[in-house]
Amino acid sequence: MIADSPAALPSQQKVYDVVLKQAALVEKLGKLEKFPAIPVTNRDLLEEAYTRCGEICAEYAKTFYLGTLLMTPERRKAIWAIYVWCRRTDELVDGPNAAHITPTALDRWEQRLEDLFVGRPFDMLDGALADTVSKYPVDIQPFRDMIEGMRLDLVKSRYKNFDELYLYCYYVAGTVGLMSVPVMGIAPESNASVESVYNAGLALGIANQLTNILRDVGEDAGRGRVYLPQDELAKFGLSDEDIFAGKVTNKWRAFMKDQITRARKFFKEAELGVMELDKDSRWPVWASLLLYQQILDSIEANDYDNFKRRAYVGKWKKLVSLPSAYVRAISPDVSRLVPMS
Numbered sequence: 082m083i084a085d086s087p088a089a090l091p092s093q094q095k096v097y098d099v100v101l102k103q104a105a106l107v108e109k110l111g112k113l114e115k116f117p118a119i120p121v122t123n124r125d126l127l128e129e130a131y132t133r134c135g136e137i138c139a140e141y142a143k144t145f146y147l148g149t150l151l152m153t154p155e156r157r158k159a160i161w162a163i164y165v166w167c168r169r170t171d172e173l174v175d176g177p178n179a180a181h182i183t184p185t186a187l188d189r190w191e192q193r194l195e196d197l198f199v200g201r202p203f204d205m206l207d208g209a210l211a212d213t214v215s216k217y218p219v220d221i222q223p224f225r226d227m228i229e230g231m232r233l234d235l236v237k238s239r240y241k242n243f244d245e246l247y248l249y250c251y252y253v254a255g256t257v258g259l260m261s262v263p264v265m266g267i268a269p270e271s272n273a274s275v276e277s278v279y280n281a282g283l284a285l286g287i288a289n290q291l292t293n294i295l296r297d298v299g300e301d302a303g304r305g306r307v308y309l310p311q312d313e314l315a316k317f318g319l320s321d322e323d324i325f326a327g328k329v330t331n332k333w334r335a336f337m338k339d340q341i342t343r344a345r346k347f348f349k350e351a352e353l354g355v356m357e358l359d360k361d362s363r364w365p366v367w368a369s370l371l372l373y374q375q376i377l378d379s380i381e382a383n384d385y386d387n388f389k390r391r392a393y394v395g396k397w398k399k400l401v402s403l404p405s406a407y408v409r410a411i412s413p414d415v416s417r418l419v420p421m422s
């Protein structure tokens with residue numbers, strides 16, 4: 082779906098404005114690493130902060146961490162800093178203290194974000210991100226929007242239609258694509274327009290989140306949450322009651338096939354952009370794309386029982402995917418995205 086086409090959903094058009102703003106920032110400031118870094122008074126402390134970010138990343142996302150080791154040291158540190166900020170943001174609503182999180186706490190977290198973007202970090206992990214955003218053309222809006230997604234999670238547990246769900250997926254995951262592309266960099270030989278590459282990054286976030294949602298249907302239902310479009314459930318003769326009953330019926334299988342097809346379309350859209358990224362950034366992206374896609378295969382292999390069986394990608398399959406991602410990352414390819422005008 083071309084987000085600026087008349088057929089696009091209102092939420093897709095709204096999100097596309099953020100893509101355009103981010104792309105304009107990159108074009109205005111140059112594609113990469115042209116920023117003077119904010120003066121850092123204690124370089125050792127900053128290095129320590131980045132090291133800690135790397136450790137957290139390795140602890141929570143081992144495969145992804147391995148992928149980042151192929152990136153240049155500067156980019157890898159920046160991606161770790163972004164990862165840690167995202168992880169901490171998600172932990173606010175999903176972590177051990179989630180029951181105590183109020184909108185005011187999220188407002189405070191957002192104030193910390195605003196502060197770090199102007200070079201006033203609250204703690205050392207914020208300090209790493211402050212350094213990153215001073216070096217790369219990263220816009221603050223996707224970060225604000227991720228917090229908005231967490232706000233939504235505090236008050237909303239049903240999604241009327243895909244338009245509403247798309248916006249949620251953008252907030253909590255599409256934003257990650259928009260935060261990461263400026264660091265990963267667009268290949269100097271790429272003929273694609275900046276916004277088409279950002280759009281592909283956004284699509285990867287959306288695809289990942291749709292996959293997350295489909296994998297976690299049973300777990301989310303256990304928390305009283307249904308992250309599925311209510312109108313589409315109704316179209317298949319299903320309702321919340323069926324989700325809470327957790328029985329795999331033919332109606333459920335048909336509904337799930339439809340949802341999986343949609344998630345795969347977003348993965349396809351994302352694939353087009355990976356080859357436009359800087360060469361040394363492609364491998365971790367391919368790896369995450371291939372691994373996440375396999376979760377959809379696993380749901381199918383479980384005969385669509387995402388109520389009681391958790392779809393996962395086994396160690397062996399993960400291992401096999403890594404060289405395959407590597408081969409894709411190094412193979413020469415011609416641009417298939419919208420060329421620069």
Ligand SMILES: CC(C)=CCC/C(C)=C/CC/C(C)=C/CC/C(C)=C/[C@@H]1[C@@H](COP(=O)(O)OP(=O)(O)O)[C@]1(C)CC/C=C(\C)CC/C=C(\C)CCC=C(C)C
Pocket residue numbers: 145160163164165167168171175253254255257258259261262278279281282283285286289290293351352354355358365366369
């Ligand atoms: C051109 C092109 C294709 C560029 C690639 C752009 C790119 C790097 C996109 C990354 C997409 C990505 C990994 C999105 C993350 C989606 C995700 C899993 C979001 C999760 C949200 C909340 O979901 P929920 O609570 O339902 O799920 P859990 O049960 O908690 O799992 C998140 C947890 C939000 C927080 C996100 C992160 C911690 C991941 C942040 C990742 C990075 C900054 C690194 C991304 C880089 C690579 C190489 C994958």
Ligand SMILES: [Mn+2]
Pocket residue numbers: 171172175
């Ligand atoms: Mn979470």
